[in-house]
Amino acid sequence: MAERSSAPLRGPGGDGRRAGYAAPWVIDALLGTAVALALALLVATGSGGAKPPDVIAYLFAAGFGALMLLRRRTPRTVLVLSVLGMFAYYTLDYPPIGVAVPVLPALFSAAEAGLMLWSTGAAFVVFGVSLFFRVYDGGEAIGFLLGYESVSNTALFAAAIALGYSVRSRRLRAAQQAEIARLTEAQLEREAELRMQSERERISRELHDTIGHTMSVISLQAGVGAEAVGQDDRAVSDALGRIRSASTRSLRELRSMVRILRSTSDRDETRSIQSLSAVQELVDAARAAGVEVTTDITAIPLDLSAPVDAAAYRVVQESITNVIRHAGATHAQVKVGIHDGRVHISVIDNGRGTASDDGATGGYGMAGMSERVRLLGGTLTTRSFPGAGFAVEATIPASLP
Structure with a gap:
């Protein structure tokens, strides 16, 4: 059973190692x-x-070496067995091999796995037990044990734990x-999808505006x-001529819209198909339909941002x-100006x-x-004068930030 304190860390390759690195085993x-x-x-x-x-x-x-094959899967068990194995070795009274060397790899592995309390605790246990028995045996001077021996072992324990933590x-x-x-x-992909969706909605509105107006005429x-x-x-x-003119204009706008979709810079193209400079064509179409339209347009398209x-x-x-x-209606008045x-x-x-369902009260x-x-940061309102007319009023910032 795995005993790691946290999920294994995986690199970009998803298998715990990068391309070109040796396998963990x-x-x-x-x-x-x-x-x-x-x-x-x-x-x-x-x-x-x-x-x-x-x-x-x-x-x-x-055995100490063989435990390294399990250090990634069961670092806690490897640490405990290393400490107990070191104690067992000295209990059998074999030639000394140092108390740090047998447990250093296990301390490193535990720290690398995130078991900092276990690795630190094991280091204190090994240090304390070894110091006690060496003082108890009385074969070496206390000053030597507390000085050189203790400092060197402590430094080795700390280095192993620090190295494991650094690798982790x-x-x-x-x-x-x-x-x-x-x-x-x-x-970025989601933002691109949102931009595409927004563009589709914009194109849908443009197509409705263009085709709807032309079909009405x-x-x-x-x-x-x-x-x-x-x-x-x-x-x-005359009627057939106006139909031909309206359909030709609509086709021209559709072609321009396609060019915009293919163009990397669409400011000039945008103005060519949808600009206040083309309002006169709308006025002519309305007059041909029997509605007298007067205009008072003082806003200059070049003074406006293209979307505005x-x-x-x-x-x-x-x-x-x-x-x-x-x-x-028999008469309509159009005013467009820039103020403040x-x-x-x-x-x-x-x-x-x-207003109709296709107009101010609903639809597209x-x-x-x-x-x-x-x-665009503006407002659009409608006002109804029962039996006397209808008004559409909008206010939009002339220049976008």
Whole structure:
């Protein structure tokens, strides 16, 4: 059973190591071999002890090395067995091999696994027990034991624990950086998706505005032409000419919109299909439909941000479309001016004084315009004068920050 105090740290590769690094089991096997050889050398060259080195003594060395194969999966168990094994070795009175060397790899492994309390506690236990028995045996001077011996062992314990903690910190930092990179990439993808969705919504509104207005004009002119067939050939010809002009203009706007989608810089293209400079075409279409329109436009498109210019044009277009289709009006007045850094737009007619479902009260028409104006930091309001007209008024910052 795994005894790690925390989940294994994984690098960017997802398997706990980076490309080009040796497999963990290979590193552990090499570490175990080095530990076993070092302890075997100390056993063979050590002096003292009541018993000379034998097979069991070397088995202890091999056992300490073999524990390194389990240090990643069960670091706590490896630490406990290393400490107990070291005590057992000295209990059998074999030649001394030092109290630090057999447990240093286990202390390092426990600290690397995040078991700081276990590694620190084990170091204190080993230090305290070894110091007690060496003082108890009385074979060495107290000053030597408390001075050189204690300092050297303490330094080795501290170095092993610090190195393990450092390795863990480095791996944790690498894992965190990889996770941050993953989350950042995911966030960028979500932002890109949101931008795409926003662009789709914008295009949908543009298509509705363009096609809706043109279809209204075409439908009205087709009705005029149908009524004049066989009675007034000139009126039929004029109606067909207006239908052709409206459809041509609509196709031109659609082509321009496609060019915008393919262009990396869309300011000039945007103005070419949706700008206050094109309001006169809307006015001509309304007059051809029998609605007299007067204009008072003092705002210059070049003084406006492109999105503001486009929004102002669309507000006027949608308002005139509703006047033609639903208001039953004979006159409309369009005003667009700039005051105190804001564009003020108003379209007032003398119709029935109610808006259609496609206009200010719902649908993709004025409701969509209201949302567009709001996103630009402005406001759009409508006022009804029952039996006496309807007004659409909008205010938008002239320049976006």
